[in-house]
Structures are given as C-alpha cells and as structure tokens.
Amino acid sequence: MGAVAAAVALTRWWPAHSEAACLPRAEASVRLQILYAQARRASRALGEARRRVQDEARGAGGALVPRLVRLVAAEWWVFVGVVATAVGAAVVSLWTPVVTGDLINVIARSVRLVAAMDASVAEALRSPARKLLALFVANGLLTFAHTTLVTILGERIGGRLHAEAMDTLLWHDLAFFDSTQSGGLAARLNTDIAEFQSTLKKLVTQGLKSATLTAGVAWQLVSLSPQLTLTLVSTMPVAYVGLALYGRFLRVLRREAREWEALATGLAAEAIANMRTVRSLNAEAAELALYCEARAEQAACSNRFGLHMGAFRGLTNTAIGTMVLVVLYNGGRLVSRGDMSPGDLMAFMIATQSAQRALDALGSLMGQTVRARSAIARVLDIVGLSPAVPRAAGVQPATVLGHVRFMDVDFSYPSRADAPVLSHFNLDVPAGTVVALVGPSGVGKSTVAALLERFYDPTGGEIWLDGLPLTHLDVSWQRRQIGYIPQDPALFSTSIRENLRLGRPAATDEEIAEACRLANAHDFIAAFPAGYDTVVGERGALLSGGQKQRLSIARAILRDPRILILDEATSSLDAESERLVQGALDRLMRGRTVLVIAHRLSTVRNADRIVVMGAVPGHIVEHGTHDELMAKRGAYHRLYTQASAGKAPLP
Numbered sequence: 001m002g003a004v005a006a007a008v009a010l011t012r013w014w015p016a017h018s019e020a021a022c023l024p025r026a027e028a029s030v031r032l033q034i035l036y037a038q039a040r041r042a043s044r045a046l047g048e049a050r051r052r053v054q055d056e057a058r059g060a061g062g063a064l065v066p067r068l069v070r071l072v073a074a075e076w077w078v079f080v081g082v083v084a085t086a087v088g089a090a091v092v093s094l095w096t097p098v099v100t101g102d103l104i105n106v107i108a109r110s111v112r113l114v115a116a117m118d119a120s121v122a123e124a125l126r127s128p129a130r131k132l133l134a135l136f137v138a139n140g141l142l143t144f145a146h147t148t149l150v151t152i153l154g155e156r157i158g159g160r161l162h163a164e165a166m167d168t169l170l171w172h173d174l175a176f177f178d179s180t181q182s183g184g185l186a187a188r189l190n191t192d193i194a195e196f197q198s199t200l201k202k203l204v205t206q207g208l209k210s211a212t213l214t215a216g217v218a219w220q221l222v223s224l225s226p227q228l229t230l231t232l233v234s235t236m237p238v239a240y241v242g243l244a245l246y247g248r249f250l251r252v253l254r255r256e257a258r259e260w261e262a263l264a265t266g267l268a269a270e271a272i273a274n275m276r277t278v279r280s281l282n283a284e285a286a287e288l289a290l291y292c293e294a295r296a297e298q299a300a301c302s303n304r305f306g307l308h309m310g311a312f313r314g315l316t317n318t319a320i321g322t323m324v325l326v327v328l329y330n331g332g333r334l335v336s337r338g339d340m341s342p343g344d345l346m347a348f349m350i351a352t353q354s355a356q357r358a359l360d361a362l363g364s365l366m367g368q369t370v371r372a373r374s375a376i377a378r379v380l381d382i383v384g385l386s387p388a389v390p391r392a393a394g395v396q397p398a399t400v401l402g403h404v405r406f407m408d409v410d411f412s413y414p415s416r417a418d419a420p421v422l423s424h425f426n427l428d429v430p431a432g433t434v435v436a437l438v439g440p441s442g443v444g445k446s447t448v449a450a451l452l453e454r455f456y457d458p459t460g461g462e463i464w465l466d467g468l469p470l471t472h473l474d475v476s477w478q479r480r481q482i483g484y485i486p487q488d489p490a491l492f493s494t495s496i497r498e499n500l501r502l503g504r505p506a507a508t509d510e511e512i513a514e515a516c517r518l519a520n521a522h523d524f525i526a527a528f529p530a531g532y533d534t535v536v537g538e539r540g541a542l543l544s545g546g547q548k549q550r551l552s553i554a555r556a557i558l559r560d561p562r563i564l565i566l567d568e569a570t571s572s573l574d575a576e577s578e579r580l581v582q583g584a585l586d587r588l589m590r591g592r593t594v595l596v597i598a599h600r601l602s603t604v605r606n607a608d609r610i611v612v613m614g615a616v617p618g619h620i621v622e623h624g625t626h627d628e629l630m631a632k633r634g635a636y637h638r639l640y641t642q643a644s645a646g647k648a649p650l651p
C-alpha cells in the first residue's frame with residue numbers, strides 16, 4: 001500500500017516539476033481552472049444529454065452496447081467475414097500441431113521400419129504432409145482475407161461515426177458551441193474515433209483468436225479431467241468480479257485524462273487560430289504556460305492511469321497464477337489417489353498454460369477496451385445529441401414577402417439562463433422596409449438578429465414571418481430567405497469562387513462575376529494573379545476587412561434573399577472601403593426587408609424606421625424616422641448630437 005501511495009504521490013509531483021514549472025504558472029492556473037470547469041460543465045452537459053437520449057431510447061437500444069451492436073450491424077456482411085476468418089484461422093492453428101504430430105509419428109515409425117518398407121513410408125508421409133500444406137495455405141488465405149476485411153470494417157465504422165458526429169454538430173444548437181471549446185471538440189472526435197477503430201480491429205483479430213483458442217483449450221481440459229476443470233472454473237468468478245470493479249475505476253481515470261487532453265488540444269488550436277492577437281498582446285509565454293499546465297495535468301492523470309493499469313495487469317497475472325497453483329495442488333491430490341495419471345496432469349497443466357496465455361492476451365485487450373469504451377461513449381454522446389430546433393420539419397411556403405414580427409419575445413442565452421436579454425420585446429418590420437436597431441452596446445441588438453435567424457428559440461413569445469410562427473416553418477427554408485452580413489464575415493480557407501458558391505452552389509461563373517460587379521468586388525478580385533481562384537487563407541486572413549465585406553455582399557446577392565440582416569456591416573471600415581461597401585449594400589437592399597443593426601447613426605438616416613433600444617432588457621425607448629426622432633429631441637436626438645459633435649462614441 002505504501003509503495004502505491006508513494007507512486008501516486010510521484011505521479012502528481014513529476015509533471016508539476018517538469019518543464020512547465022519554469023513558466024508563470026500562477027496566472028495560468030487560474031485561467032486553466034476556469035477552462036477546466038467549463039470543460040467539465042460541457043462534458044457533464046454531454047453526459048446529461050446522453051442520459052436523456054438513453055432514457056428516451058430505453059428499450060429501443062439507448063444503452064452503449066445495443067448502440068454499438070447497431071453500429072456494427074450496419075456493416076454485418078464485413079463483420080461476418082471478419083469473424084469467420086478469425087475463427088477459421090484460430091481453428092487452423094489448433095489443428096496444425098495435431099497434424100504436425102501425425103507427421104512426426106509417421107517419421108518416427110519410418111526410422112524404425114525404413115529398411116523394410118521404403119515405399120510405403122513415403123506413401124504414409126504424403127497424407128499428413130498434404131494436410132499440413134493445406135492448413136498452411138488455408139492459414140495464409142484466411143490471414144489475407146481477415147486483414148483486408150478488418151481494415152474495411154474499421155474504416156467503414158470510423159467513417160460512419162465521423163459523418164454522424166459531424167452531421168450532428170452541424171445541426172446542433174448554437175448554445176452548445178457557446179459553452180464548448182471547438183478545437184478540443186474536433187480533436188476529441190478524431191482521437192476518440194481513432195482509438196475505437198484500433199481497439200475494434202484488435203478485438204476482432206486478437207480477441208476472437210484468443211477467445212477461440214480459449215474455447216478449444218477448454219474443450220481439451222474438460223476431456224482430460226472434468227473434476228480439475230471444475231476447480232479451475234470455480235476460482236474464476238472471484239478474480240473476475242475484482243478485476244471488473246477495477247476496470248470501472250480505470251475508465252473514470254482514463255476519462256479524466258482525456259478531458260485534460262482535449263482541453264490542452266483546444267488551447268493549442270485556439271492560440272494557433274488567434275496567432276495575431278497572441279503576438280500583439282505578447283501573450284506567447286502566458287499561452288505556453290497555460291498549454292504546458294494543461295498538458296502537465298493530463299500527464300499526471302495519465303500517469304495515475306498507467307500506475308493503476310500496471311496494478312490491474314499485475315493483479316490479473318497474480319490471479320491467474322493463483323488459479324494455476326490451485327489446479328496443481330488439487331491435481332496432485334488426484335494423482336496421489338490414483339484418479340489421474342501424471343501424464344494427464346502434465347497435459348492439463350500445459351493446456352492451462354495455453355489458456356493462461358490466451359486469457360493474458362484478452363486481459364491486455366481488456367485494458368485497451370476500457371479506453372476505447374470511454375472513447376466511443378464520448379463519440380456517441382455527440383452523435384446522440386438532438387437539437388432544440390428540428391432540422392427538417394415544418395412548412396415551406398411557396399412565396400415569401402418578408403414581413404417580420406417579434407411579439408412579446410422573452411429571451412436569455414441558455415448559458416446564462418438567469419440574465420434576460422429580451423423581455424416582452426415587440427418589433428414589426430413590414431415587407432420591403434428598412435428598420436434600424438440602435439442603442440448602447442450589449443442591449444441585445446445582435447440577439448434580435450440571432451433570433452430571427454433561429455440560431456436560438458425565444459423562451460417566451462413568438463416571432464412570425466409573413467404571419468406564420470418561425471417554429472412552424474422549415475428552418476432550412478427559412479434561413480434560405482435570410483441573408484446575413486456580419487461585421488466580420490467568415491470566409492473559408494478555399495478559393496474566392498468556392499466561398500461565393502456557398503451562397504448558391506449551382507451559381508455559374510458568369511453569375512458569380514455579375515454578383516461581384518454589383519458588390520464592387522470584381523475589380524479587386526480580377527487584380528489578383530489567380531483571380532477568382534485566389535485562396536483567401538483561414539477565415540479570409542489574406543484579404544482586407546472591406547474586401548471580405550464585399551465578398552460577403554456578393555455571396556448574399558447570389559443567394560437573393562427576401563430578408564437582409566446587416567449587423568454593423570460597415571462599422572470597421574475606412575472611408576474609401578465604406579464608400580465601396582455602402583454602394584454595394586444600397587444595391588443589395590433595394591426591394592428587400594432589411595434589419596440594420598447600427599453602430600454609426602450616420603448609416604441609418606435613410607431607414608424607414610429607427611428603433612432605439614434602451615438598457616432595460618428588450619426595452620424600446622422610442623421609434624420613428626430620423627426626422628421624427630430628431631424633432632422629438634429624446635434619446636435618439638441626444639445620441640445623434642453627441643455622436644456628431646464627437647463627444648461620445650457612437651452607440
């Protein structure tokens with residue numbers, strides 16, 4: 001016990017005093033604890049989601065094993081092939097020594113009779129030699145087929161899991177991503193699926209082989225001495241229960257290590273993705289400290305896991321050794337009473353050793369299975385998530401005018417359920433009009449846009465499009481009617497052409513070029529050596545803010561939506577870029593319903609209606625046209641005059 005405690009202390013001490021200890025750990029620790037708490041919360045949320053899914057599906061295969069069976073059953077023909085070839089190869093290896101023995105017996109006999117029966121010895125040798133050759137060839141063919149099929153099985157199941165997890169994530173609630181580290185999530189999916197694939201392959205290769213060998217040897221044992229076999233079998237449950245309990249404990253340790261690992265990978269991904277910010281804030285050392293700290297925690301957990309895994313394996317060996325001893329002891333008594341010959345006892349012990357080797361292989365495979373089980377549980381947690389906004393349900397009206405109404409809408413973000421952002425919020429945007437939302441930062445302007453996009457559902461009240469609640473509409477259809485131009489448009493790291501095609505996959509090159517002309521983007525694209533095939537870098541890093549904005553407008557033109565949301569679309573641009581972008585926007589806005597979320601009041605003067613939001617959640621302070629609001633000399637007038645005089649930042 002003392003040795004184990006000392007080893008545990010060592011595993012805690014070692015990573016903390018490695019390289020990471022030289023770094024500013026104090027600050028890193030605080031942020032890390034927060035991140036870890038967040039990761040645990042996300043993991044708990046996933047666990048809860050899993051339990052919910054399991055409860056819902058209870059009886060229809062919600063638990064892990066039935067879900068795994070379903071996963072494997074989808075590839076049943078490959079699986080049957082894999083099992084058949086593995087069992088076949090094991091049977092061949094059980095048989096090979098028997099036929100080899102026959103051959104040796106013939107050779108032994110021939111040594112005695114060679115002088116008299118030369119020809120018949122050669123004849124007698126032929127039959128076992130042919131059998132042995134057939135077994136070798138069969139073994140070769142089975143090995144070839146098995147290896148091929150196992151690879152196919154692993155790749156097909158892995159591919160299915162990747163696709164299902166990605167499909168779930170692409171449709172899942174944004175609230176989930178608000179509280180989950182995306183880098184960690186992607187990494188976790190990759191490593192977890194890889195771990196499951198590799199264990200599955202080992203299970204159906206070594207596992208099946210060892211299991212078949214064990215069964216074959218068990219049969220040999222029973223035929224040698226049923227009494228001794230009973231002794232052997234009766235000692236097994238004691239060892240098994242203890243080892244199973246230990247296995248459960250190991251799973252918990254493994255999961256904890258994986259959580260730290262996912263956190264560390266997420267931190268690395270986040271730092272790499274935000275490299276410019278890291279550099280400009282001189283945050284390299286802090287990020288490194290944070291990363292090393294997370295890695296050190298992961299290493300401590302992994303070391304603890306390794307320690308207990310060692311103990312687990314040691315216990316397994318001791319348990320098996322003890323079983324052998326018990327058998328030898330009882331066998332000795334049988335021999336002394338004359339109930340068993342010494343030769344049979346020797347054969348029994350040899351067979352027991354073969355069983356031990358096979359069980360040993362199964363034991364170490366079980367260790368890996370423990371890891372793979374938690375890995376696949378985490379992947380299935382993700383696959384089992386069900387979004388609050390159903391993906392394909394509801395009506396798809398034939399025409400859309402674009403009349404939007406918010407009626408008594410209450411909303412708070414799921415991650416901050418106790419902080420209402422909108423309460424009893426009302427807004428009417430008639431079809432074809434431009435409504436601007438203005439007000440101080442943080443009053444919920446962007447939230448209104450997010451709700452209209454149905455990124456979240458309101459907690460109270462309703463949002464209507466052309467007189468139909470959004471919850472009655474097919475969400476994909478609804479989003480097709482909306483073009484969203486954010487302040488910092490997201491571009492993918494592919495060519496300009498492919499980025500624009502995201503707006504309308506079927507768009508021709510001519511249509512793309514026309515949209516870019518309307519968006520004042522064609523000239524700058526044509527000036528690039530690769531033109532429309534220019535790759536824009538991650539998140540469009542190789543383009544300026546104004547260029548990205550104009551591409552985003554061209555994308556919206558291609559989409560041709562009835563409703564437009566402009567979320568501070570020109571606020572971060574210089575005067576020349578703003579002129580180009582504003583020109584493009586004016587063309588795009590014509591004849592559509594537009595919701596403008598404005599920072600700069602100068603950009604909303606021409607709106608049909610301006611809605612001023614106040615600090616009380618969802619409270620509309622006043623609304624009207626620019627002239628009406630200026631004449632009222634209220635909140636808008638105050639904001640406008642302060643902003644024009646440069647006394648206050650524009651809201």
Ligand SMILES: Nc1ncnc2c1ncn2[C@@H]1O[C@H](COP(=O)(O)OP(=O)(O)OP(=O)(O)O)[C@@H](O)[C@H]1O
Binds near residue numbers: 413443446447
């Ligand atoms: N994903 C989120 N999860 C939790 N809270 C959020 C989230 N997004 C915004 N909030 C909170 O909701 C409130 C309203 O935010 P919102 O972005 O809608 O304000 P805004 O008026 O658009 O602000 P700004 O003009 O600065 O963009 C803020 O208190 C903000 O902290």
